[in-house]
Amino acid sequence: MSTSGKSGYHHGDLRAALLEAAVQMLEQGEPFSMRAVARRAGVSPTAPYRHFADREALESAVAVEGFHDLKAALTEGRDAPSSATDLAENAVTYVSFALSRPAVFRLMFGNECDDTNDQRVQAAAELHELLAGAVGNVFPDADAPTLGTALWSLAHGLAFLHLDGKFAAASPEEVAARVRSAFDAVLAIPRIAGGATGDAD
Amino acid sequence: MSTSGKSGYHHGDLRAALLEAAVQMLEQGEPFSMRAVARRAGVSPTAPYRHFADREALESAVAVEGFHDLKAALTEGRDAPSSATDLAENAVTYVSFALSRPAVFRLMFGNECDDTNDQRVQAAAELHELLAGAVGNVFPDADAPTLGTALWSLAHGLAFLHLDGKFAAASPEEVAARVRSAFDAVLAIPRIAGGATGDAD
DNA sequence: ATTGTCATGTGAGCACTGTAAACATACCGG
DNA sequence: CCGGTATGTTTACAGTGCTCACATGACAAT
Numbered sequence: 001m002s003t004s005g006k007s008g009y010h011h012g013d014l015r016a017a018l019l020e021a022a023v024q025m026l027e028q029g030e031p032f033s034m035r036a037v038a039r040r041a042g043v044s045p046t047a048p049y050r051h052f053a054d055r056e057a058l059e060s061a062v063a064v065e066g067f068h069d070l071k072a073a074l075t076e077g078r079d080a081p082s083s084a085t086d087l088a089e090n091a092v093t094y095v096s097f098a099l100s101r102p103a104v105f106r107l108m109f110g111n112e113c114d115d116t117n118d119q120r121v122q123a124a125a126e127l128h129e130l131l132a133g134a135v136g137n138v139f140p141d142a143d144a145p146t147l148g149t150a151l152w153s154l155a156h157g158l159a160f161l162h163l164d165g166k167f168a169a170a171s172p173e174e175v176a177a178r179v180r181s182a183f184d185a186v187l188a189i190p191r192i193a194g195g196a197t198g199d200a201d
Numbered sequence: 202m203s204t205s206g207k208s209g210y211h212h213g214d215l216r217a218a219l220l221e222a223a224v225q226m227l228e229q230g231e232p233f234s235m236r237a238v239a240r241r242a243g244v245s246p247t248a249p250y251r252h253f254a255d256r257e258a259l260e261s262a263v264a265v266e267g268f269h270d271l272k273a274a275l276t277e278g279r280d281a282p283s284s285a286t287d288l289a290e291n292a293v294t295y296v297s298f299a300l301s302r303p304a305v306f307r308l309m310f311g312n313e314c315d316d317t318n319d320q321r322v323q324a325a326a327e328l329h330e331l332l333a334g335a336v337g338n339v340f341p342d343a344d345a346p347t348l349g350t351a352l353w354s355l356a357h358g359l360a361f362l363h364l365d366g367k368f369a370a371a372s373p374e375e376v377a378a379r380v381r382s383a384f385d386a387v388l389a390i391p392r393i394a395g396g397a398t399g400d401a402d
Numbered sequence: 403a404t405t406g407t408c409a410t411g412t413g414a415g416c417a418c419t420g421t422a423a424a425c426a427t428a429c430c431g432g
Numbered sequence: 433c434c435g436g437t438a439t440g441t442t443t444a445c446a447g448t449g450c451t452c453a454c455a456t457g458a459c460a461a462t
Contacts, residue, residue: 009427010439034420044441046421051439055420109365110311124367143386149359149368150383154351157358164310166325167350182351185344186387210456211410235449245412247450252410256449 015051017041022062026103034058059107060120066104067123070097071130081134088183090134091155092176098159099175105163109156128152151183158182216252218242223263227304235259260308261321267305268324271298272331282335289384291335292356293377299360300376306364310357329353352384359383 011017021040025032034055035045052058073093081087098105108124131152136144158179161167167178212218222241226233235256236246253259274294282288299306309325332353337345359380362368368379 009441010429014439033418035418045419046442047440049421106311109361109367110307111365121366128367143382146379146382147386149379150355150386153358153362153383154355154387155358156362157354157356157360158350159358160310160361161354161357164312166310166329178347178350181344181347182354185348185351186355210412211458215410234447236447246448247413248411250450 011041011043011047014041014043014047018048018051018058019061019065022058023065023104026062026107027101029103032103059111060118062104063108063111064119064123066101066108067120067127069101069104070094070108071123071127073097074130081138084138084183084187087134087138087151088180088187090131091151091158091183092179094155095159095162095175095179096172098163099172102163105159109160154182154186155179212242212244212248215242215244215248219249219252219259220262220266223259224266224305227263227308228302230304233304260312261319263305264309264312265320265324267302267309268321268328270302270305271295271309272324272328274298275331282339285339285384285388288335288339288352289381289388291332292352292359292384293380295356296360296363296376296380297373299364300373303364306360310361355383355387356380 018037018041022032022037025036025040030036034048037058038045038048041047048058052061074090078086078089081090128148132145132148135142135148135151139147162175170178219238219242223233223238226237226241231237235249238259239246239249242248249259253262275291279287279290282291329349333346333349336343336349336352340348363376371379
């Protein structure tokens with residue numbers, strides 16, 4: 001009864017269908033519009049307004065999904081980072097997410113996003129906490145919030161500058177290498193062993 | 202009437218007037234459109250197309266101006282950075298530019314910007330060189346390109362995350378302090394003296 | 403000065419967008 | 433069965449990017 005065969009008039013789960021359509025369009029690089037999403041979902045141009053107040057609301061919903069996906073990518077299938085190297089790998093994941101889903105990433109960050117009481121703000125905050133927590137884990141002696149800010153910013157900047165083609169285009173592997181180098185340069189990681197700089201573990 | 206006393210039909214320097222109008226609108230947070238810019242410049246809705254192939258071309262022109270302004274902000278009234286602290290101050294300037302002219306900054310970076318043979322690419326490249334050069338200056342022994350990438354990314358990430366409200370809103374001074382802290386954390390700068398970590402100077 | 407050419411401005415018009423309002427349909431609880 | 437409500441449709445309007453045909457006037461050659 002969700003996406004399956006409803007009678008035709010009532011869709012069943014249009015909201016989800018619209019979200020999916022929106023994400024797909026973004027990832028295929030097709031121009032994103034309320035009407036185009038409606039078309040793709042096979043409904044009338046104004047049907048989406050029953051589920052999203054306006055275009056920005058739809059975008060925010062997509063962004064929230066993106067935040068959850070990113071968080072999943074950062075946590076799924078790996079333990080909490082315990083070394084500086086792990087942090088660098090997290091950054092690799094972060095940048096790779098941005099490059100593989102550029103339009104969504106831009107929606108997540110590149111927007112005005114008034115801090116209206118959104119789920120969006122919360123999703124972003126969760127991500128923030130995750131990252132800060134990881135840093136605190138790896139560098140228990142450091143000023144975790146500050147270092148967390150710095151490393152998140154570093155990863156974020158790498159992501160955006162790559163997205164915008166400010167660095168020479170490169171294969172995913174080369175990009176990953178660049179990210180690792182940047183973290184190396186900044187953290188002076190003894191990358192051979194997993195140990196952190198100061199006295200983690 | 203407007204810039205110089207042309208007869209009215211032919212404006213005299215419409216291109217510059219359009220650019221100025223565009224920048225002003227962006228900085229006042231007004232919605233930006235080809236037609237709105239034309240209105241503001243007091244010309245017909247399609248006049249801009251004599252000077253800019255399409256909307257993206259206008260945006261690119263604004264972005265180029267932005268790049269030049271940013272470069273100026275980074276170089277004007279100060280010597281080439283000679284210490285890690287100077288680099289941090291450059292980052293403060295960078296972030297402060299982003300926050301004081303958010304719409305322009307977003308145009309400069311937050312866009313697709315196909316690497317078509319633009320002045321835009323060159324303007325960005327100049328900025329890149331400037332930053333890399335500064336880093337090479339301060340850390341002659343380091344892998345300058347890599348460290349340059351890292352520090353630019355760090356500043357850029359700080360700028361964007363502040364822009365997007367991902368960090369608690371704060372006064373310009375607090376933001377500046379946060380930027381300095383981030384650079385401190387990452388460069389382990391002995392900020393009292395101007396000396397760098399290893400052996401600069 | 404007259405003329406022709408060309409850059410620059412105007413106007414109407416198309417396809418599209420976001421969004422509001424009025425209407426239609428079908429599910430759901432009495 | 434019946435009425436309310438959620439959901440979808442139609443219609444409509446203002447605004448957008450952009451094209452094309454036309455108007456205007458600056459300038460060079462005559």
